[in-house]
Amino acid sequence: MALIRNQIQELLNDAVKCIDSTNLDITPEVEIPAVKEHGHYATAVAMALTKKLRKNPRLIAESIVNYIEKQSPDYLQKVEIAGPGFINFFIKSEAFSTVLPEIISKGSLYGTSEIGGGQYIQVEFVSANPTGPLHIGHGRGAAVGDALARILEACGYRVQREYYINDTGKQMEILGSSVYLRYLEINGEKVTFPDDHYKGDYIVDLAKEIFDEKGDELKKLPAGEAISYCYEYAYKRILDGIKEDLSQFRVEFDRWFSEKSLHRSGEIKKTIEFLKDNGYIYESEGALWFKSTAFGDEKDRVVVRSNGATTYFAADIAYHWNKLKRGFDTIIDIWGADHHGYVARMKAAVEALGSSRDKLHVILVQLVNLLRGGRPVAMSTRAGEFVTLREVIDEVGVDACRYIFLTRRSDSHLDFDLEVAKEQSSNNPVYYVQYAHARLCSVFEVASEKGLGFDKGKTPNLSLLTQDKEIKIIQLLGEFPYVVESSATHLEPHRIPYYLHDLVSEFHSYYNHHRIISDDQDLTAARLYLAEAVRIVLRNALNLLGVSAPEKM
RNA sequence: GCGCCUGUAGCUCAGCUGGAUAGAGCGCCGGACUUCGAAUCCGUAGGUCGCAGGUUCGAAUCCUGCCAGGCGCGCCA
Numbered sequence: 001m002a003l004i005r006n007q008i009q010e011l012l013n014d015a016v017k018c019i020d021s022t023n024l025d026i027t028p029e030v031e032i033p034a035v036k037e038h039g040h041y042a043t044a045v046a047m048a049l050t051k052k053l054r055k056n057p058r059l060i061a062e063s064i065v066n067y068i069e070k071q072s073p074d075y076l077q078k079v080e081i082a083g084p085g086f087i088n089f090f091i092k093s094e095a096f097s098t099v100l101p102e103i104i105s106k107g108s109l110y111g112t113s114e115i116g117g118g119q120y121i122q123v124e125f126v127s128a129n130p131t132g133p134l135h136i137g138h139g140r141g142a143a144v145g146d147a148l149a150r151i152l153e154a155c156g157y158r159v160q161r162e163y164y165i166n167d168t169g170k171q172m173e174i175l176g177s178s179v180y181l182r183y184l185e186i187n188g189e190k191v192t193f194p195d196d197h198y199k200g201d202y203i204v205d206l207a208k209e210i211f212d213e214k215g216d217e218l219k220k221l222p223a224g225e226a227i228s229y230c231y232e233y234a235y236k237r238i239l240d241g242i243k244e245d246l247s248q249f250r251v252e253f254d255r256w257f258s259e260k261s262l263h264r265s266g267e268i269k270k271t272i273e274f275l276k277d278n279g280y281i282y283e284s285e286g287a288l289w290f291k292s293t294a295f296g297d298e299k300d301r302v303v304v305r306s307n308g309a310t311t312y313f314a315a316d317i318a319y320h321w322n323k324l325k326r327g328f329d330t331i332i333d334i335w336g337a338d339h340h341g342y343v344a345r346m347k348a349a350v351e352a353l354g355s356s357r358d359k360l361h362v363i364l365v366q367l368v369n370l371l372r373g374g375r376p377v378a379m380s381t382r383a384g385e386f387v388t389l390r391e392v393i394d395e396v397g398v399d400a401c402r403y404i405f406l407t408r409r410s411d412s413h414l415d416f417d418l419e420v421a422k423e424q425s426s427n428n429p430v431y432y433v434q435y436a437h438a439r440l441c442s443v444f445e446v447a448s449e450k451g452l453g454f455d456k457g458k459t460p461n462l463s464l465l466t467q468d469k470e471i472k473i474i475q476l477l478g479e480f481p482y483v484v485e486s487s488a489t490h491l492e493p494h495r496i497p498y499y500l501h502d503l504v505s506e507f508h509s510y511y512n513h514h515r516i517i518s519d520d521q522d523l524t525a526a527r528l529y530l531a532e533a534v535r536i537v538l539r540n541a542l543n544l545l546g547v548s549a550p551e552k553m
Numbered sequence: 554g555c556g557c558c559u560g561u562a563g564c565u566c567a568g569c570u571g572g573a574u575a576g577a578g579c580g581c582c583g584g585a586c587u588u589c590g591a592a593u594c595c596g597u598a599g600g601u602c603g604c605a606g607g608u609u610c611g612a613a614u615c616c617u618g619c620c621a622g623g624c625g626c627g628c629c630a
Contacts, residue, residue, distance in 0.1 A: 031569070034576085044572050050610075057610080083573050084610070129630075171630055287628050298556075298626090305628040312630045340557050341625045366558070367624080407578095408566065411558060413623065415565070420579090427592075429578065435592050446589050486569070498567060501577070512585090512594040553592070 003099055003478050004075055004091055005030055008041055015067040016045065019053075019060070026052070032475070036468075039080070039088030040096075040475060046085040057085030093471050097462035099478040103533040104456060111484045111540045116157030122323060123149045125334035126246065127164040130239045131175045132200055134389040136416060137336060137368045139249065142389075143405035143546070144365055145334045146251045147493040150544045155488040160328075163253045164319060167235060168260040169312065174198065175238075176231025180223070182207035183230060187216050206234045245390050249398055250546045262318045268310050271318040271353075272303055280352045290317070295348035295357070313342075317349040324355050332491070337364040337411070363491060365410045371417040387418070396421040399547045403430035406545050407497040429501065433542065434550055436504040440535045441551040443516055447528055452517065454532055460525035469510040470530060476503045480537050484544065493545070500541050507534055 012028035028045035046061035053060060061081045068079055075095030080088050103110045125145025128138045149159045166172075178197040182204050185191055193199070210218065210233055218226040246253070262268050272288065275281045280291045286306030290313075293300050303314040323331050331350075335342070343364075347357040370377040370387055377387055393401055395418060404421065407429060408414055421428065444454065465474065480499070487495040516527040539549045 029569085031572095033573075035574080038573070042573090047572065047610080086573065166630070169630060285628080289628095302628045307628075309628085311628070315630095336624095337558065338624055343557085364558075369623090412566075413559060417565090420565090427579065431592055432578085435590080439590055439593080443589050450589095483569090490569090494567085495569080498577085501567095505577085508593055509595090511589085512591090515589065517589050553590090 003102075003481070004095060005041065005478060005482065007073065007075065008043075008089055011068060011071065011073065012043060012045060012064070014071075015064045016049070018067050019063050032479070033088065038082060038086065040091045040471075041089040043087050043089075044085070046081075046087060050085075061085045061087050093466055094463045096471055096474045096478070097465055099474060100462060100529060100533050101459050103477060103536055104459075104529065107536060108540060108543075110536055111480045111544075112154045112156070113481055113485055114156040115485055115488070116152060116155045118156060118158055119329040120158045120160070120327060121152055121330045121332060122160045122162055122326075122328045123152070123332045123334065124162045124164055124323075126242075126251075127166075128242065129166045129171055130235055130242060131171055131198060132238065133202060134242055134245050136370050136387060136389055136392050137365075139389040139392065139401065140368050140405045140410075140414065141334050141336065141365045142246060142249055142251045143402045144363070144410050144493060147402075147406050147496075147545050148332070148334075148363075148491060150546065151484060151488050151493060151496070154484055154544060157488070160255065161251075161253045162255045162257055164257050164259065165239065166259050166312075168263060172231055172235065173227070175234055176227040178203050179206050179210070179230040179234045180218075180227045183210055183218060183226075186211045187219055202238075203234075206230075206237060209233075209237070245388075245393075248393060249389065249402070257319070257322075259315055259319070262315055262322065263310075267322060268314055268318040271321050272310075272314060274321070275303075275317075275352055278352065278354075290314075290345075290349070290352070292345045292348035292352075295351045297344045297348045301345050313345065316342075316346065317353070320346065320350055320360070321353050324350070324353060324359070329359070330361065331359055332361045332363060334363045334365060334410075337366045340364050361491060363410055366413045369413060369415045371415055371419075373419040374417065377418075392416075392418065399434070400428050400430050402545060402547055403428070403433075403497065406493050409492065409494050429497070430547060431553070432508075433497075433500050433504050433538065434548070435553060436507050437535060437538045437542070437549045438551060438553045439511065440531055440538070443531060444528070444535075447517055447524075450517065452521075452524060452528065454528055460529050461522050462526055462529065464523050464526040465530060467510075467514060469506065469513065470527075473503070473506050473510060473530065473534065476506060477533055477537050480541065487544075496541055496544055500538070503534070503537065503541075 009028070009030050012030065016026065016028055026045065026048055028043050028048075030041050030043055033039060033042045046064060047057045049055075049060050050057045058081060064087060065079055065081060068076075075091055077090040077092045079090070082088050123145050126134070126138055126142050128134055134142075145161070149161050153159050174197055181191045181193055181197065186207055207230075210230060218229060221229070272281060275290060280294065281303070282289055282291065287302050288304035289300045290303045291300050301313055302311055303317070304310050320331070333346070343362045346362065347360055350360045351357045400421060404416065405414070447454070465471070483495055483499040487493060514527075516531055517524050542549045
């Protein structure tokens with residue numbers, strides 16, 4: 001049984017084809033009007049066609065409506081033309097309720113689809129340097145990337161979640177050196193701590209750990225060896241901490257990809273060779289340059305410095321070549337917005353590697369502006385002044401934290417005030433949604449105490465669901481699959497929380513106006529059936545966000 | 554100087570890619586618990602959609618120019 005929206009969509013497609021056979025590349029958009037006087041669904045397609053057909057929109061609307069009336073689909077109560085040429089559809093209420101049995105029978109699968117057609121997508125996110133604990137900004141990237149992956153999976157894509165570890169290079173040396181210097185301090189030596197070193201307390205803690213294990217042993221080693229030991233130790237401990245934090249944040253990666261492995265395998269060298277063979281590399285001032293301007297970048301970029309060292313960008317190209325060779329149909333990179341200047345060159349590289357630049361989608365996540373009581377909190381890894389993701393999770397909880405991140409477009413700046421998130425936690429949008437779920441669970445408990453079980457196999461008399469609010473809820477439930485789809489195709493997780501809010505607000509209102517459990521057995525059965533459908537959609541939607549659906553709060 | 558992002562109610566943000574009277578939450582004010590959970594509901598107030606032009610039947614949405622905030626612009630990573 002196709003959903004009403006689908007049927008209207010198809011009907012309109014046919015109607016448009018019928019009015020004018022000259023290859024119109026317009027697909028009519030079906031929307032839900034803001035006010036109910038405008039029907040359950042509406043389309044502005046007649047206005048969209050005016051330019052092409054050079055006819056009055058109302059005339060076009062009339063011929064579309066004529067076509068529709070000739071078909072006279074059984075779900076349609078009436079169709080009318082309004083305003084400048086809107087076509088408004090009024091649906092019979094019993095037609096709407098056909099979605100309920102579908103939701104009940106599909107259960108946790110309701111909302112999933114096959115639009116992805118098994119396409120293979122990689123989502124690379126977080127990828128924070130293992131030089132310190134994750135901070136709040138990484139948390140936002142983690143929430144967005146993970147939710148996106150869940151949404152894409154729900155739409156029939158095969159998804160791989162990957163974390164790229166920058167485990168080599170100058171920063172790693174500085175990390176090793178930072179720990180080593182702290183270690184020397186613990187051993188009573190006076191050291192000067194350079195400005196570019198990591199000053200966080202966690203560095204001191206790591207040095208202490210090494211001291212507890214090794215005593216003054218490292219002091220006797222040549223500095224280079226000792227630093228290397230410190231680096232290995234610190235890197236491993238920090239990365240383990242990152243994994244732990246992410247796991248607690250309900251983010252699990254399928255693969256942790258090491259930058260160092262690209263150096264070891266010679267892939268970076270091979271990548272540069274490949275580009276050179278294709279004429280995209282030239283030498284200048286003793287360095288090797290990638291001709292990214294040939295693909296729209298504003299200037300060419302160095303890949304091998306005059307001292308012979310490859311740049312970070314060179315490794316990044318090799319990394320993306322590696323991704324491309326793994327056969328992904330689409331590659332999604334989620335970056336902090338401070339890296340926006342790298343999009344053009346990365347897309348240029350992908351194209352130079354013989355692929356399509358459209359295969360790479362870069363989602364920029366704006367940095368989080370962390371506040372406490374309205375005052376900005378300093379955030380600098382180097383200076384060691386930052387609030388870690390773990391601290392935020394401990395303070396406001398995983399559910400609230402993820403929800404706050406996911407309720408905004410990723411490219412909008414985000415003020416995250418810890419005091420507000422904490423103090424107003426009972427007014428936090430996530431609880432509004434979770435409360436509806438808990439409330440429903442409670443209703444079912446009461447129902448079962450009264451011996452009003454819920455029989456999944458038996459469909460009650462749904463024509464009893466005639467209240468405006470019931471129709472509205474049913475209609476919204478029917479929208480869920482489209483919301484998930486649009487969220488996937490636009491790569492915008494925030495559509496889910498906004499949908500949830502609409503649905504839940506409608507449900508709470510309904511709950512306050514009508515009793516689900518009453519003396520009328522048939523009506524109770526029908527309403528419990530509706531309630532169960534709501535509960536399923538709430539669970540499924542929250543699950544896409546990685547937010548829990550508690551039975552009690 | 555150049556580039557990217559943002560500018561919508563007092564605050565935090567949506568606005569389905571050009572459609573009908575621009576919407577939520579928080580906050581303010583006023584109501585609703587002897588009845589399935591009041592973390593809820595119902596109602597009031599609050600707007601020159603940063604500014605100015607342009608495109609057309611129609612603009613918060615598209616194009617141009619300004620203004621403001623954030624972030625980038627290295628043979629750093």
